[in-house]
Amino acid sequence: MSDITKEQIRQPENLVYTKTKLLTDKALSYCPGCGHGTAHRIVMEVIEELGAQDNTIGIAPVGCSVLAYEFMNIDMQQAAHGRAPAVATAVKRLLPDRYVFTYQGDGDLAAIGTAETIHACNRGENITIIFINNGIYGMTGGQMAPTTLPNMKASTCPYGRDVETMGNPLKMTELIAQLPGVHYVTRQAVHTPAGVRKTKKAIRKAFDLQKQEKGLTFVEIVSNCNSGWKMTPVQSNKWMEENMFPFYPLGDIKVDGQLIK
Amino acid sequence: MAKVKGDIVVDIEKCKGCEVCITACPNDVIAMTKSVNGKGYHYAESVNEECIGCANCAIVCPDGVITVYKVKL
Numbered sequence: 001m002s003d004i005t006k007e008q009i010r011q012p013e014n015l016v017y018t019k020t021k022l023l024t025d026k027a028l029s030y031c032p033g034c035g036h037g038t039a040h041r042i043v044m045e046v047i048e049e050l051g052a053q054d055n056t057i058g059i060a061p062v063g064c065s066v067l068a069y070e071f072m073n074i075d076m077q078q079a080a081h082g083r084a085p086a087v088a089t090a091v092k093r094l095l096p097d098r099y100v101f102t103y104q105g106d107g108d109l110a111a112i113g114t115a116e117t118i119h120a121c122n123r124g125e126n127i128t129i130i131f132i133n134n135g136i137y138g139m140t141g142g143q144m145a146p147t148t149l150p151n152m153k154a155s156t157c158p159y160g161r162d163v164e165t166m167g168n169p170l171k172m173t174e175l176i177a178q179l180p181g182v183h184y185v186t187r188q189a190v191h192t193p194a195g196v197r198k199t200k201k202a203i204r205k206a207f208d209l210q211k212q213e214k215g216l217t218f219v220e221i222v223s224n225c226n227s228g229w230k231m232t233p234v235q236s237n238k239w240m241e242e243n244m245f246p247f248y249p250l251g252d253i254k255v256d257g258q259l260i261k
Numbered sequence: 262m263a264k265v266k267g268d269i270v271v272d273i274e275k276c277k278g279c280e281v282c283i284t285a286c287p288n289d290v291i292a293m294t295k296s297v298n299g300k301g302y303h304y305a306e307s308v309n310e311e312c313i314g315c316a317n318c319a320i321v322c323p324d325g326v327i328t329v330y331k332v333k334l
């Protein structure tokens with residue numbers, strides 16, 4: 001039965017999966033186990049499937065993924081902190097035949113970029129926003145973000161977020177889903193094989209809807225920041241399931257311009 | 262059911278030893294090496310013949326360092 005050797009299995013015709021060529025050969029700058037890498041890869045896989053390597057412009061944020069343009073082998077522009085949706089607006093209006101997307105963390109999208117996010121959504125810009133929500137400012141050392149959970153510890157709330165003094169976490173995704181310019185909103189995660197497959201389908205759907213000029217499409221990916229949360233990657237994924245998902249439940253929030261009840 | 266046999270190839274120098282692939286593998290094929298790569302990380306390796314080429318490990322690997330092969334027997 002198993003007289004076939006590993007050498008015989010490892011032949012090009014037996015290839016099932018390998019990293020997409022739309023990611024460069026540079027080693028990712030992310031911490032071991034960080035969901036940013038998986039999110040990058042599936043966005044690039046979707047663009048590869050669409051045959052849109054030369055027809056897509058990505059807008060990189062400020063945050064750990066500030067260097068996304070080093071890894072995503074497509075045209076990219078890095079934006080000032082939080083301003084990616086404004087830059088994407090300009091790019092899409094000038095080059096409407098391109099797929100245009102932003103890739104933003106929660107500090108970028110839900111704190112300093114709140115205005116740009118809400119107004120681009122409200123204008124119904126025909127762009128796709130990929131929102132990586134890890135509940136923390138990863139890049140700068142794990143400070144509290146608007147998305148930090150109640151009682152969750154961060155470097156600027158070492159005893160946990162006290163909602164009495166620090167306010168409640170902001171569910172930007174539910175908030176922008178209310179806006180008529182927004183066509184498709186979903187929340188996914190990429191820490192399991194099933195999650196990766198579902199998230200990739202959601203990103204594909206968002207890009208397809210952008211092609212059909214349906215308005216703004218928004219994919220939140222609830223992700224880990226194992227370094228900021230001070231856990232191992234595997235622990236952080238478990239913690240995310242137990243703590244992030246109850247507050248940020250996965251699934252579609254708005255489909256075909258209609259809120260899911 | 263047709264029998265399948267799979268195998269993985271890990272890009273050793275780019276593996277960061279995060280162990281996320283171990284959790285994703287249905288057949289306990291992957292373990293971390295005792296030795297480390299050039300960056301000082303223990304890296305993933307296949308330790309038995311149980312791989313079915315499902316690619317679960319590869320699609321959750323944040324660094325995309327796993328290549329998967331599969332043959333039908």
Ligand SMILES: Cc1ncc(C[n+]2csc(CCOP(=O)(O)OP(=O)(O)O)c2C)c(N)n1
Nearest residue numbers: 062063064081105106107108136137138139
């Ligand atoms: C105008 C401006 N203000 C503040 C900063 C500092 N800064 C850099 S990244 C960051 C937060 C990033 O957090 P997030 O968007 O959640 O991304 P992550 O690093 O977690 O992926 C901040 C506040 C900056 N670079 N520019």
Ligand code: SF4
Nearest residue numbers: 030031034064138225
């Ligand atoms: S600090 Fe957090 S978000 Fe940034 S690369 Fe590390 S784990 Fe990822």
Ligand code: SF4
Nearest residue numbers: 276277279280282322
């Ligand atoms: S998931 Fe990838 S980077 Fe992490 S240990 Fe496995 S092969 Fe290495």
Ligand code: SF4
Nearest residue numbers: 286312313315316318
């Ligand atoms: S391809 Fe599937 S069975 Fe083989 S090592 Fe990866 S997860 Fe395990």
